[in-house]
Amino acid sequence: MTTQTQTAWPENVIARYLTVGGATVSIWDADQWTPAAAACAGCSASNEDGGANSSDPKRWAQSHAETCRAIPKPA
Numbered sequence: 001m002t003t004q005t006q007t008a009w010p011e012n013v014i015a016r017y018l019t020v021g022g023a024t025v026s027i028w029d030a031d032q033w034t035p036a037a038a039a040c041a042g043c044s045a046s047n048e049d050g051g052a053n054s055s056d057p058k059r060w061a062q063s064h065a066e067t068c069r070a071i072p073k074p075a
């Protein structure tokens with residue numbers, strides 16, 4: 001069985017969380033131009049949208065993954 005978690009990670013992604021819907025929430029490391037950020041591949045939500053834990057990408061990713069039921073798009 002192939003799942004989305006087994007594909008290569010994009011450059012600068014430092015962590016991924018599997019959502020309850022089977023999508024992934026990725027965290028991109030900060031660089032000199034941008035702060036660390038987290039975004040969900042299932043529903044396109046991002047910590048940059050604001051809301052609870054939005055200032056902490058890791059906490060945002062963890063809590064989003066626990067509640068997001070969006071199914072990932074077929075590759």
Ligand SMILES: [Zn+2]
Nearest residue numbers: 040042043068
């Ligand atoms: Zn989501």
